[in-house]
Amino acid sequence: MIATRDTSQRRLQISELVRQHGSVQVAALAQRFGVSMQTVRKDLRYLTERGVMARAYGGAIDSGVVGGTPTEPPYEAKRTVFLDEKRRIGQRAAALVKAGDTIAIDSGTTAIQLAEAMPNIEVTVVTNDFGVLTALTSKSNINIVMLGGELRRKNMAFYGGLTVEALGALHVDMLFLGVDGFDLERGITTHYEPEAMLNRKMVEAARMVVAISDSSKFGKICLHRIIPVSDLNVLITDTNAPEEIRQASHQLGFELLLA
CATH class of the missing domain: 3.40.50.1360 (Rossmann fold)
Structure with missing residues (x-):
């Protein structure tokens, strides 16, 4: 039960990081959460299948970027x-x-x-x-x-x-x-x-x-x-x-x- 809750919390935090920054990297997430890169890739695959983000080389990007362009900062x-x-x-x-x-x-x-x-x-x-x-x-x-x-x-x-x-x-x-x-x-x-x-x-x-x-x-x-x-x-x-x-x-x- 604890492992499931930890996984859910981690995936929720990854989703929020993507929304904030527009993209995330596998290596940086693995270091941040203290898990293996394989675990992070599973998280990204799970979130990609649900439309939260899209996979990119070495990480993932906000799904809103695909087919369009991210907002240019002021x-x-x-x-x-x-x-x-x-x-x-x-x-x-x-x-x-x-x-x-x-x-x-x-x-x-x-x-x-x-x-x-x-x-x-x-x-x-x-x-x-x-x-x-x-x-x-x-x-x-x-x-x-x-x-x-x-x-x-x-x-x-x-x-x-x-x-x-x-x-x-x-x-x-x-x-x-x-x-x-x-x-x-x-x-x-x-x-x-x-x-x-x-x-x-x-x-x-x-x-x-x-x-x-x-x-x-x-x-x-x-x-x-x-x-x-x-x-x-x-x-x-x-x-x-x-x-x-x-x-x-x-x-x-x-x-x-x-x-």
Whole structure:
């Protein structure tokens, strides 16, 4: 009787975690509840069969995501959540940049932390993000190329045909790619279709693709796919990255840097 009650309580708590965070990971749940990963997989299978969630590689996602898109958080909320992790990731990413490099910085709150951590050295930065522009303006040695287009106030970045067209003649050493969703099977995804289109163009222009993402994005799937995870050269994330991500870095051939 006690075991049954414990199982029911655990499954109830897992359901609540999925509703709160949009996704869960097997390894993290096993550690949280002190049970085996096999037990967690049984719990997820049980909840999936009842429509509470949908299975994803290494975990599960909110069933409301399937066939649609999770709600995009407000801009100000995104700027403050996981701020310490984003700062560390931004600092680790900035350390990869050398004098003489030409880099592209995608939009996003982690991208802003990268821009703030950038040393004032002679590099060229291509971006479509207003926050990145603001963070770099005072750094006089950095040459800034701002991609034009229509301002999307929901994330304070520029998109559209003009933005994509401006990238056509550009080549960069590194692209620092922000992430809304990161799933090993379904790839790197975003909420906004014009952003996905622009990001794919950025990937084409870059010699090296570096994803910058805090660990809350793992297992999340948004509607619009940018690239498969196997197209990454480097992933920079925080030390809470699940074991599946660490294993995937070897299997899929990208370098994993923990901040």
